[in-house]
Amino acid sequence: MEKNAQKNGLINLLVMVAVAIAAFAVTRLTNSAAGMVALIFLAVAVLVNVVSWFQMGLEQRERLERLELEELAKGHARTAMFEGGDSEVFPAQRSREQFERFFVPIFTVVLCIIQAGSAYFLWRWLTKAVGTPLLKEPTVGLSLFALFSLVLFLLGKFSTTMARLQNLRLLRPGASYMLLGAYLCATVTVGIICVWAGSPKADFYVAHGLCVLLALVAAETLVNLVLEIYRPRVKGKVERPLYESRLVGILGQPEGLITTAAQALDYQFGFKVSETWFYRLFVERALVGLIVLQAAALFLSTGVVFIEPGEQGLLERFGKPVEGRTLLNPGPHIVWPRPIDKVYRFRTDQIQSFEIGAAPNTTQDEGKVILWTVAHAKGDKEDNFLVAARGNELQESITNSAGETRRPPPVSLLTGTIPVQFQITNLIAWEYNNEDAPSLMHDLAAREVVRMLAGVDMIEVMSSKRLETAQALHERIQQAVSSRGLGASIVSVGLQDLHPPVKVAPDFEKVIAATNTARAKVLAARADAVRTNALAGAQATTIVNTELASATRTKAGALANASLFTNQITAYEASPSFYLERTYLDTFVRSTANARKYVMLTTNAQLDVHIFDLQEKIRPDILTDVAAPPVKK
Numbered sequence: 001m002e003k004n005a006q007k008n009g010l011i012n013l014l015v016m017v018a019v020a021i022a023a024f025a026v027t028r029l030t031n032s033a034a035g036m037v038a039l040i041f042l043a044v045a046v047l048v049n050v051v052s053w054f055q056m057g058l059e060q061r062e063r064l065e066r067l068e069l070e071e072l073a074k075g076h077a078r079t080a081m082f083e084g085g086d087s088e089v090f091p092a093q094r095s096r097e098q099f100e101r102f103f104v105p106i107f108t109v110v111l112c113i114i115q116a117g118s119a120y121f122l123w124r125w126l127t128k129a130v131g132t133p134l135l136k137e138p139t140v141g142l143s144l145f146a147l148f149s150l151v152l153f154l155l156g157k158f159s160t161t162m163a164r165l166q167n168l169r170l171l172r173p174g175a176s177y178m179l180l181g182a183y184l185c186a187t188v189t190v191g192i193i194c195v196w197a198g199s200p201k202a203d204f205y206v207a208h209g210l211c212v213l214l215a216l217v218a219a220e221t222l223v224n225l226v227l228e229i230y231r232p233r234v235k236g237k238v239e240r241p242l243y244e245s246r247l248v249g250i251l252g253q254p255e256g257l258i259t260t261a262a263q264a265l266d267y268q269f270g271f272k273v274s275e276t277w278f279y280r281l282f283v284e285r286a287l288v289g290l291i292v293l294q295a296a297a298l299f300l301s302t303g304v305v306f307i308e309p310g311e312q313g314l315l316e317r318f319g320k321p322v323e324g325r326t327l328l329n330p331g332p333h334i335v336w337p338r339p340i341d342k343v344y345r346f347r348t349d350q351i352q353s354f355e356i357g358a359a360p361n362t363t364q365d366e367g368k369v370i371l372w373t374v375a376h377a378k379g380d381k382e383d384n385f386l387v388a389a390r391g392n393e394l395q396e397s398i399t400n401s402a403g404e405t406r407r408p409p410p411v412s413l414l415t416g417t418i419p420v421q422f423q424i425t426n427l428i429a430w431e432y433n434n435e436d437a438p439s440l441m442h443d444l445a446a447r448e449v450v451r452m453l454a455g456v457d458m459i460e461v462m463s464s465k466r467l468e469t470a471q472a473l474h475e476r477i478q479q480a481v482s483s484r485g486l487g488a489s490i491v492s493v494g495l496q497d498l499h500p501p502v503k504v505a506p507d508f509e510k511v512i513a514a515t516n517t518a519r520a521k522v523l524a525a526r527a528d529a530v531r532t533n534a535l536a537g538a539q540a541t542t543i544v545n546t547e548l549a550s551a552t553r554t555k556a557g558a559l560a561n562a563s564l565f566t567n568q569i570t571a572y573e574a575s576p577s578f579y580l581e582r583t584y585l586d587t588f589v590r591s592t593a594n595a596r597k598y599v600m601l602t603t604n605a606q607l608d609v610h611i612f613d614l615q616e617k618i619r620p621d622i623l624t625d626v627a628a629p630p631v632k633k
Contacts, residue, residue, distance in 0.1 A: 005168045006060055008159060009053040012174050015155055016046045019148050019181070030141035033126055033207035034191045038184040040118045040214060044111065045177035048243055051107055055241070056170045058096040065093070108225055108243045115218035123211045126204060135203050138196045145189045152182035173244040180248050184210065213251075220247045303337040310349035312427045316342050327428060344431070348424045351491055354442050356418040356449050357383040384413045384501060385450065387458045412458045416497035420445050420477065426487030433485045441488065444480040452476060462498055470495045 020042040027035035135141075156178030163171040187206055194202030221243075228242055305328070307313045313328035314321070315335060319342075328343065335341040422441065424430050430437050452473045453461070461469050470493050478490040572579045 005162070005171050006053065006056045008162060009049065009056050009171055009174060012155060012159055012171075012178060013046070013049040013053050015151065016042065016049050016174075016178065016181070019152060020046050022144065023148060023185070026141055026144045030135060030137050030192075032135055032141055032188060032192065032203055034188045034203050034210060035141065035145065037122055037207050037210035037214065038181070038188050040115075040122070041177070041184055041210070042181050044115060045174065045181050047107075047111065047114075048177050049174035051104070051243060052170045052174045052241065055096075055099065055104075058099055059170070062093045062096050065091075104242050105225070105228070108221060111243055112218055112221040112225065115214055115221060119211050119215040119218060122214070123208070126207050126211065135192065135195050135200075138192050142189055142192045142196070145185045145192065149182045149185035149189060152178050152185065156182055170241060172249070173241055176245070176249040180251050183251065217245055217247055220245055299337050301337075303335055303341075305333045305335055305343045307331060307333065307343075307345065310347060311345050312348045313343045313345050314427065314431055316344070321428075321432070346424060346427055346430075348427055351421050351423055353419055353421045354438070354445075356420060356442075356446050357385075357416060384415050385453045385498075387412055387414050387453045387456060387461060413501055414453065414458060414461070414498050415501045416495075416499055418449055418497070419492075419494045421491040421493075422481075422488045423491055424487060425489045429485050429487030433487065437486055437488070440484065441481060441486055444484065445477045448473060448476045448480055461495065466495050466498075 020039065023035065023039050023042055026032075027039055156175050159171055159175035160179060162168065163175055187210070191203045191206035224242060224245075305313065307328050307330045309330045311330060313333075315325050315328055315333075316322065317336065317340060322341070333343075335343065434440050452469065456465070456469055473495070474490055474493040477493060481488055481490060568579075
C-alpha cells in the first residue's frame with residue numbers, strides 16, 4: 001500500500017511539473033497578471049511534491065529495512081550482529097530522521113521566504129501596472145487554464161481521498177496544494193472571462209486577491225516554524241510534516257474544516273483535545289451558532305462609521321443621497337448596515353494635484369539639475385504646447401543655400417509638465433454636480449493652459465514673466481472651475497518645468513549662447529569705452545593741475561626771492577660787517593654740513609704735534625646686532 005502511495009506521489013509530481021511548465025507558457029502568451037501569481041502557487045506545489053515524494057521514499061526504505069531484519073531475526077538466534085544500536089542496525093531510519101531533523105526545517109524556511117518574497121514583489125509589480133491592460137489572447141488562456149483546473153482537481157481529489165482513507169500523511173501536503181492549484185486555475189479562468197466580458201481590470205483584481213492569499217500562506221508557514229520550536233514532543237507520536245499548510249488544506253478541502261481544526265489542536269497540545277467535553281460541547285455543537293453570531297456582529301459593525309480628521313463622507317442609501325445627512329463630518333456616525341447605506345470618504349483637507357502634459361519622471365534623482373536636452377517625462381514622451389514668438393530675431397528673413405528667402409512663423413513650441421494643485425471646498429458639489437469631477441477639472445485646466453500659452457511670448461514665459469503668467473493662468477483655471485460648479489479651489493499652478501523640446505534644445509541653447517555672447521561683447525566694449533574716456537579725462541586733468549601747481553610754485557619762489565633780497569639790503573645797511581660775517585658763516589655751515597670737523601685748541605707749547613686717524617670706525621650697534629654662530633656639538 002505504501003508503495004502505491006509513493007507511485008501516486010510520483011504521478012502527482014510529474015503532473016504538477018507539466019502543469020506548471022504549461023501554465024508558465026500560457027502566462028507568457030496571455031500576459032495574465034492573475035496567471036503569474038497562480039504560477040507561484042504551482043511552483044510551490046512542485047517543491048512540496050518533490051520533498052514529500054522523496055520523504056515517502058525514505059520511509060519506504062526504512063520499512064523494507066525493518067522487514068529484512070525481522071526475517072533475519074526469525075531464522076537466526078540473537079547474535080552480536082543484532083545487539084548494536086539503532087544507528088548501526090537501521091541506517092535507513094537514521095537517514096530519514098536526519099532528513100526530518102535538518103532538511104525539512106531548512107526547506108520550510110526557504111519555502112516561507114519564497115512565498116513572502118513573491119507576494120511582496122508581485123504586489124509592487126501589480127501596483128505599478130494596475131492601469132495598463134496587459135491581457136492578450138483571452139480565448140487561449142481561458143481554455144488552457146480551465147483544462148489545468150480540471151486535471152488538477154481530478155488528480156488532487158483522488159489523492160486527498162486516498163490520503164484520508166489510508167492515513168497517508170506524506171501524500172496529503174502535495175494533494176492539498178494540487179487541489180488549491182485547481183481552484184486557483186479556475187479563479188484565473190473566471191478573471192479572464194470577466195476581462196473578455198468588458199471588465200479590463202478584473203484580471204488585476206484577481207491577481208491582488210491571490211497575492212493576499214500568498215501572503216497569508218507565508219504568514220502561516222512562519223507561524224508553524226515558530227510553534228514547532230515550542231511544540232511538546234511525544235515519543236512514538238507520528239509528526240505532521242512541517243511544510244504542510246493547514247490553510248492550504250482548508251482551502252483545498254473546505255468540508256474538512258472541523259476535522260482539520262481538531263487535528264491541529266491534537267498535534268499542537270500533544271493529546272486528544274478533540275475528545276474533551278469542552279471541545280464537543282462548544283465547538284462541534286455550537287459552531288454553527290458561533291459562526292452565525294459572528295456573521296451577525298460583522299454585519300451590524302458596518303453600521304458604525306468613523307470619519308477620520310481631515311476627511312468628509314457622503315452618505316448614500318440604496319445609491320441615493322440621504323436627505324439632511326448627506327455630508328458627514330469627522331467623528332463617529334451611526335448608519336444602516338451595508339449594503340443599505342454606503343459611505344464614501346474624501347480627503348477634503350488634503351492638497352491634491354494633477355499634471356497637464358506628460359507625467360514627470362519620478363525616478364530621476366531629486367535635487368539635481370535636469371538639462372533641457374534630457375526628457376523630463378516618463379518614457380521620454382513629452383507633450384508640446386504652441387506659444388507665440390514675438391522676438392525681433394524671429395521676424396528677420398532667412399535665405400537658404402538655394403537663394404530662397406523665407407520668414408519663420410511667429411510661433412514656437414514648448415514642452416514640459418504643468419502641475420496644478422487644488423483642494424475640495426464643497427464636497428456635495430464636487431461629487432454630484434458633475435459625473436467625473438477630476439477628469440472635468442483636468443480638461444478645463446488643459447483648455448486654459450492651451451489658450452494662455454497661445455498668447456504669450458516664448459522667451460518671456462520662460463524667464464521674466466514666468467511668475468506673472470502662472471498667476472494669470474491660476475485665475476483663469478479657477479474661474480473655469482467655479483463656472484462649472486466643481487466645488488474646488490485652485491491652490492497653485494506651476495510653470496517651472498517649461499522648456500524647449502528635447503530635439504531642438506541643443507540648437508536653442510546655441511542661439512541663446514550666441515545672443516548672450518554678443519550682448520556680453522557689446523557691454524564689454526561699452527565698459528572699455530567708458531574706462532578709456534574716463535582715464536583720458538583723468539590724465540588730462542592731472543597734467544593741467546600739475547602745470548598749474550608748477551606755475552604757482554615758480555611765482556611764489558620768485559616773489560619770495562624778491563622779498564628776501566629787499567630784506568637783505570635793509571640788514572646790510574644796518575650792519576655791513578656783521579651781515580657779511582653772518583653770511584660767510586651760514587655759507588660755511590651749508591658747505592661743510594656733510595664733512596667731519598676737528599676742533600683744535602691752543603696751548604702754551606711752541607710745537608704742536610697733531611695725529612689724525614682717518615679710518616672709519618664700526619658703529620657699536622652693528623657689532624651688537626650680529627648673532628653669534630651656533631655651537632656645533
